[in-house]
Amino acid sequence: MDPSIADKKENVKLKKSSNLPRPVRIVGNIREFTTEESKPWIVVRKPEQPNLSQGVTISFSEQSTRKDSYELDYCYEQNEGNFIIYSKEIEPLIPELINGRNLTVIAYGARGSGKTYTVKGTEENPGLAMLAMARILSKAEEIGYSVSISMYEVYHEHVVDLLDANRTEVQVLEDAQGRTNLKGLSKVLVQSIEEFSNLFSSRISSQKEGHPNPLEPRRRCHKGLIVYISSCDDDNNLKIASQMNFIDLAGYEDPRRNNEDALQIAKINKSLYGLCNVIHAINANEIRVPYRENKLTRLLKESLTRSNHILMVTCLNPSFCQDTIHTVCLASRSCQRTTQMFMDSKKRIGSASKLESMSSARREKSVIPSSYAKEGIGSHHQSDSKKAGSISKERRIRSDVKTIMLEKFKSPPGNVSAMKCKPLSSSINPSVIISQEKTPEVIPISSSKTLLDEEHNFQVSKDPAAFTSLEKVTSKDPHVIPSGINSEKDVFVCQDGKENVSFQIIGNESPPLSEQIRTISKNLKALCAPSSLRMKESKESGTQVDAGDSVEPRTPVMEHHVKIEDRFETPINNAASRSFQQRSSGMKQSLVQEYLKFLNTASKEELKELKGIGEKRSTYILELRENSPEPFKKLDDLEDIGLSAKQIKGMVKNMAGALFN
Ligand SMILES: Nc1ncnc2c1ncn2[C@@H]1O[C@H](COP(=O)(O)OP(=O)(O)OP(=O)(O)O)[C@@H](O)[C@H]1O
Numbered sequence: 001m002d003p004s005i006a007d008k009k010e011n012v013k014l015k016k017s018s019n020l021p022r023p024v025r026i027v028g029n030i031r032e033f034t035t036e037e038s039k040p041w042i043v044v045r046k047p048e049q050p051n052l053s054q055g056v057t058i059s060f061s062e063q064s065t066r067k068d069s070y071e072l073d074y075c076y077e078q079n080e081g082n083f084i085i086y087s088k089e090i091e092p093l094i095p096e097l098i099n100g101r102n103l104t105v106i107a108y109g110a111r112g113s114g115k116t117y118t119v120k121g122t123e124e125n126p127g128l129a130m131l132a133m134a135r136i137l138s139k140a141e142e143i144g145y146s147v148s149i150s151m152y153e154v155y156h157e158h159v160v161d162l163l164d165a166n167r168t169e170v171q172v173l174e175d176a177q178g179r180t181n182l183k184g185l186s187k188v189l190v191q192s193i194e195e196f197s198n199l200f201s202s203r204i205s206s207q208k209e210g211h212p213n214p215l216e217p218r219r220r221c222h223k224g225l226i227v228y229i230s231s232c233d234d235d236n237n238l239k240i241a242s243q244m245n246f247i248d249l250a251g252y253e254d255p256r257r258n259n260e261d262a263l264q265i266a267k268i269n270k271s272l273y274g275l276c277n278v279i280h281a282i283n284a285n286e287i288r289v290p291y292r293e294n295k296l297t298r299l300l301k302e303s304l305t306r307s308n309h310i311l312m313v314t315c316l317n318p319s320f321c322q323d324t325i326h327t328v329c330l331a332s333r334s335c336q337r338t339t340q341m342f343m344d345s346k347k348r349i350g351s352a353s354k355l356e357s358m359s360s361a362r363r364e365k366s367v368i369p370s371s372y373a374k375e376g377i378g379s380h381h382q383s384d385s386k387k388a389g390s391i392s393k394e395r396r397i398r399s400d401v402k403t404i405m406l407e408k409f410k411s412p413p414g415n416v417s418a419m420k421c422k423p424l425s426s427s428i429n430p431s432v433i434i435s436q437e438k439t440p441e442v443i444p445i446s447s448s449k450t451l452l453d454e455e456h457n458f459q460v461s462k463d464p465a466a467f468t469s470l471e472k473v474t475s476k477d478p479h480v481i482p483s484g485i486n487s488e489k490d491v492f493v494c495q496d497g498k499e500n501v502s503f504q505i506i507g508n509e510s511p512p513l514s515e516q517i518r519t520i521s522k523n524l525k526a527l528c529a530p531s532s533l534r535m536k537e538s539k540e541s542g543t544q545v546d547a548g549d550s551v552e553p554r555t556p557v558m559e560h561h562v563k564i565e566d567r568f569e570t571p572i573n574n575a576a577s578r579s580f581q582q583r584s585s586g587m588k589q590s591l592v593q594e595y596l597k598f599l600n601t602a603s604k605e606e607l608k609e610l611k612g613i614g615e616k617r618s619t620y621i622l623e624l625r626e627n628s629p630e631p632f633k634k635l636d637d638l639e640d641i642g643l644s645a646k647q648i649k650g651m652v653k654n655m656a657g658a659l660f661n
Pocket residue numbers: 030031032033034081109110111112113114115116117118249250251252315
């Protein structure tokens with residue numbers, strides 16, 4: 001077919017896809033005035049004929065221009081209230097929820113914008129969670145399903161169980177299949193709306209209204225409710241069919257206005273940016289969704305996917321509030337149209353370069369939200385040159401990854417460096433957050449050890465059985481081995497689990513570099529580890545030195561650094577240089593895979609010979625391997641053993657250098 005005709009057809013499809021609703025629906029909700037407020041400042045412009053592809057524009061004065069107005073999917077005005085939002089946005093989705101599709105509702109906005117009011121509401125005006133629960137409970141009773149709940153808060157990147165009187169910490173883990181496990185999160189069976197209301201109100205407002213010490217500043221955190229809808233199988237075991245999440249986010253606030261609390265605010269804002277980045281990536285159909293950027297998004301990873309329903313309610317203060325403008329601006333940025341929806345895997349390869357240039361253009365137009373998050377508060381005021389630098393760096397990395405992917409597909413079967421790839425399953429709806437293999441057993445409160453306070457006689461499950469396979473991993477002190485390091489910018493290859501990449505490496509026909517790495521790491525240690533020198537010295541002086549963590553092998557200095565561009569100057573040589581660089585990207589990928597393979601298979605002694613891995617890390621790696629045969633599938637996974645992106649890059653570089661010695 002004439003390529004120009006093919007291009008036109010592609011364009012038509014892309015245009016059609018841009019009329020589809022976005023995976024994450026983002027609506028505004030202007031709260032009522034409180035007593036001291038009166039002057040309205042938000043202007044909402046709605047299309048005359050409401051339709052799915054056309055949103056509303058929000059601006060903050062009548063004279064606003066297109067430039068200072070923001071697009072959202074819809075906006076509920078002051079006179080509308082929770083019941084209208086519920087009946088338009090949530091109720092129609094409840095049948096799908098019962099049929100197994102997860103649903104997540106996020107209340108987002110500036111401080112005091114009405115987030116808790118939207119989720120929880122009051123007795124006279126119940127919030128979205130109350131209204132949805134009433135419907136879910138009656139539907140569940142009709143069809144014989146059971147409903148249970150968990151509640152948590154995320155404070156300073158720590159998740160705490162709100163249903164546990166001791167407020168124990170919950171660990172967010174990922175199993176070998178990439179599913180999220182929330183270890184230590186209690187679950188309570190709920191049978192009536194009164195039961196739910198008592199429990200929910202007492203926990204969600206414990207910080208707001210009934211703070212134990214009124215002199216202590218209120219703890220600002222994200223609060224979450226998970227509603228599990230479970231069916232009974234033939235053996236009377238509960239099986240989770242789907243779950244609904246409600247998240248009452250901590251409010252956005254400009255830290256420059258509140259010096260006392262600036263650190264706490266900065267952390268909250270960072271996690272809000274992280275969540276917005278995820279939503280932006282989902283809506284823009286980005287290949288990589290940055291779930292790992294913070295605890296909240298890691299925790300919600302299973303529900304924040306394109307195959308589930310996600311509703312973000314952006315709460316707006318009705319009177320002047322600079323922070324509201326900022327939150328609307330971020331929410332609006334997440335409202336990007338999808339562009340790659342209809343691409344099947346073949347076309348994805350065929351037009352990958354075209355998409356690359358399209359998405360590059362898109363990224364140039366908008367500030368990359370992930371860099372936004374890393375730069376922290378007020379980053380939009382920072383210099384353009386800094387932004388441009390990080391954008392071009394990120395673009396370079398992404399383009400490297402894409403080149404590698406294309407190279408893999410073009411390689412003939414006999415090519416030694418080629419890797420077999422298979423498309424991932426398209427059915428991504430892992431609706432179980434706690435455990436899929438073992439159904440959590442619901443046990444009466446009286447027989448559980450440390451759970452709920454006596455005031456409520458609910459049934460709670462800590463579900464220990466579901467986590468037996470991960471017990472050892474999590475028994476580690478999280479402070480000893482920190483996690484959650486952000487590495488998007490610094491790592492060669494961005495692969496991020498089944499939802500993020502289109503292809504998964506299932507075999508490896510490259511030569512056994514891991515063997516070479518093994519030999520090299522031994523030689524390296526012999527050659528340059530101070531430990532060996534110290535051992536030698538100490539033997540000579542008659543004393544013994546223990547080669548533990550503190551004694552790290554040193555990397556030999558590479559004497560000849562050859563800059564490719566310096567050597568190839570003519571146009572022909574420039575082409576050769578580009579081709580060489582492409583191949584070297586492939587080699588880099590192979591080296592990374594071999595390095596990971598080494599970490600997945602090497603003995604403790606062999607591991608300890610690597611730079612950056614001592615007694616503690618090698619023990620931890622072995623523990624990880626006991627629980628999952630292959631814990632390191634991508635470089636990002638090394639963050640789980642507490643290595644920073646910079647360290648990881650350095651380690652791989654050392655190995656690459658050593659190969660040529
Ligand atoms: N639609 C509404 N009608 C009447 N009052 C409201 C409405 N929305 C919020 N309020 C009132 O505004 C105040 C702030 O609301 P709320 O606590 O829900 O804000 P928030 O965004 O959760 O605050 P924070 O960021 O501090 O968590 C409360 O007193 C609440 O009762």
